[in-house]
Amino acid sequence: MQRALGIALLAVTLAVAAWRAFSGVVSGEGSDPEVKPTAEVLQGIRLLLSLDPRESAHGEALLKRLGLSIVPQLRYWVRKMQTELERVGVVLHAIEGRSGTSLSAERLSVSQFFHLKLLEAQAFSRQGEHMKALEVAGALLLLDPATPLAWDLRRLARRSREQMMSKEVLEPSIEAEKLVYEVGEEPKITFRLVNHQESEAVIEVHKGVLGEVDATVTIVLIDGSSRRNQIRLRLQAPAETRRIVIQPKKAWEQKVPFSPMDDVPLGGAVARVQIGGRFRPTDWRVDGSADLGSLGMNLSEAELWIVPPGEASQSESPLEKLAAASFFKKEQPFFVGGQLAVWAAERDAHFNEKLIETLLGSVDELDPPLLKLAVRFLQEITGENMEADPARWKLWWQKTKK
Numbered sequence: 001m002q003r004a005l006g007i008a009l010l011a012v013t014l015a016v017a018a019w020r021a022f023s024g025v026v027s028g029e030g031s032d033p034e035v036k037p038t039a040e041v042l043q044g045i046r047l048l049l050s051l052d053p054r055e056s057a058h059g060e061a062l063l064k065r066l067g068l069s070i071v072p073q074l075r076y077w078v079r080k081m082q083t084e085l086e087r088v089g090v091v092l093h094a095i096e097g098r099s100g101t102s103l104s105a106e107r108l109s110v111s112q113f114f115h116l117k118l119l120e121a122q123a124f125s126r127q128g129e130h131m132k133a134l135e136v137a138g139a140l141l142l143l144d145p146a147t148p149l150a151w152d153l154r155r156l157a158r159r160s161r162e163q164m165m166s167k168e169v170l171e172p173s174i175e176a177e178k179l180v181y182e183v184g185e186e187p188k189i190t191f192r193l194v195n196h197q198e199s200e201a202v203i204e205v206h207k208g209v210l211g212e213v214d215a216t217v218t219i220v221l222i223d224g225s226s227r228r229n230q231i232r233l234r235l236q237a238p239a240e241t242r243r244i245v246i247q248p249k250k251a252w253e254q255k256v257p258f259s260p261m262d263d264v265p266l267g268g269a270v271a272r273v274q275i276g277g278r279f280r281p282t283d284w285r286v287d288g289s290a291d292l293g294s295l296g297m298n299l300s301e302a303e304l305w306i307v308p309p310g311e312a313s314q315s316e317s318p319l320e321k322l323a324a325a326s327f328f329k330k331e332q333p334f335f336v337g338g339q340l341a342v343w344a345a346e347r348d349a350h351f352n353e354k355l356i357e358t359l360l361g362s363v364d365e366l367d368p369p370l371l372k373l374a375v376r377f378l379q380e381i382t383g384e385n386m387e388a389d390p391a392r393w394k395l396w397w398q399k400t401k402k
Contacts, residue, residue, distance in 0.1 A: 037073040041066065045077060080148065111148075114140060118149055121156055125163075134160040162297045169286050170194070170201050170246075172279035172297055174213065174256065176304040180315040180340075183264050187304055189256040189275065191235055195246040197286045203244040204283040211235040211296065213256060213277035222268040222335045224376055229263060235277060264306050268332065270339050271306035305343070311336045318344055319351075319358055326362040326370065334370050338377045345381055352381055360397055363390040 037045070044066070047059025063070065117136055124133035137157040141150065166172070170193060177188035191210070195201040203210070215231040237244065237254055246252045264271045280296035307315050311333060314321035321337030338359075345352035359374045366374055375388045386392050 035072040035076055037070075037077050041070050041073045041077075045074075114144070114147055114149055118152060118156070121153075125156060125160055128163075130160040130163045130167075133157075134164070159298075166297055167196070169197055170284065170297075171196060172211075172299055174275055174277060174299045175302045176275070178304070178316075180305050180307060180312050182307055182309050182312050183266055184309060187258055187273070187306075189258045189302070191254045191256050191299075192251055193244070193246060193253075193279075194251045195248060195286065198248050199286060200248060201246040201286045202284065203246075203281045205237050205241050205244060206282040208237045208239045208241055209234055209281070210237055210254075211278045211280040211299075213258075213275060213299075215258070215276075216274045217263070218272045218274075219264055219269055220271075220339055221265070222332070222373075227263075231258075233258065235279070265308075267308045268335075269308070270336055272343050273304045273306065275302045275304075276300075305340055307336050307340075308332065315340055319354060322355075323358055323362075326358075326366065329367060329370065331369050331373075335373055338373055342377055342380055355381060356397060360390075360394055363393065 041063070044059045044062040047055045048063060050056050050059065063074075117140055121133045121136040121140075124130070124136065134157055137153045137160065140147065141153050141157065144150075147153070173192050173194070175190055175192070177190070181187050191213075193201070193203070211234075213233040213235050215233070217229045217231065218226060219228070220226045233256065235256070244252055258275075277299045278296050279299060305315065314324065315336060318337045318340035321333060322341055323337075325331075325333035325337050341351075341355045341358075345355050356378065359378055363371065363374055371388050371390075375386075375393075378393060379385060384396065386396065
């Protein structure tokens with residue numbers, strides 16, 4: 001990995017040197033210290049840029065009165081604005097269909113080059129090529145640790161490393177036994193560690209703590225009102241546990257006590273529970289791997305839904321539940337199926353389209369309570385704010401599909 005990182009660093013270094021030679025970046029600028037602007041300086045800049053001539057003149061006078069002492073602050077602000085403008089320029093080129101490599105060297109600054117490389121690394125990460133993403137991010141950070149993109153690069157490098165460790169070494173996860181629970185049932189949540197290596201994994205535990213679990217509970221009522229609660233729990237092994245040893249290609253599991261039911265009404269409401277967290281033990285290692293003791297890893301998000309008693313049937317297939325409730329004119333099942341379908345559609349464009357068509361397919365035949373619900377669901381998944389006019393909704397959908 002070090003050799004590959006060195007190669008990537010060399011490539012970036014040579015590229016930056018070439019672009020600096022072409023664009024005349026090496027001019028000595030930046031040798032003066034830069035300081036974040038104070039509130040007074042920012043106020044002066046805001047007034048200076050005002051469209052009101054009086055405010056603009058006032059801002060100019062204010063900045064000039066502050067004098068040479070604010071030069072480092074103005075340099076910082078100018079550099080930051082240039083960086084942001086160049087970042088927008090990179091996105092503009094992408095929207096226009098011009099790749100970064102099509103930009104001429106004379107017009108591409110070092111900052112733009114760094115932005116293009118960051119976008120390239122992010123694309124590697126989305127494609128699952130985490131090693132390449134890590135190499136590019138690491139090379140850029142070694143080249144310029146103080147780059148304005150340092151935070152984005154460090155975050156990308158950390159996530160890429162975590163993904164590599166999770167897929168290749170030790171994989172922490174949290175999952176619910178099933179997707180749908182009824183009010184009164186206790187969700188069964190399991191934390192699992194899978195050792196992907198050919199040697200044993202050893203996790204040192206202090207007071208049983210392995211990390212933390214974060215849960216967001218969103219409760220939606222049939223009248224459209226909602227509330228959200230945050231729950232944080234310790235990811236806990238049995239108190240007497242000091243060390244966990246996982247044999248090669250084996251897993252270790254621990255139940256997570258969890259009961260979000262207290263605030264969920266018995267009827268007329270559904271709840272969405274999104275569970276994540278972080279695996280962060282005292283220390284851990286896998287024989288034959290690099291030192292991993294300080295590396296924590298995020299848990300991939302698990303989700304479950306809570307429905308009123310008697311409504312679990314078909315709730316794991318919310319479109320089917322919605323269609324059946326529409327046919328039989330049942331308000332609570334229509335609400336449950338519709339709201340669960342809205343949540344399911346958030347990350348699935350195809351499902352979102354099917355939900356729109358399911359709602360519009362029966363909208364002419366719905367009685368007022370169900371029509372009100374259907375319009376609410378349509379507004380939520382489309383972002384449109386039309387009222388309960390089936391003809392207008394259908395016409396909008398015909399135009400949108402084209």
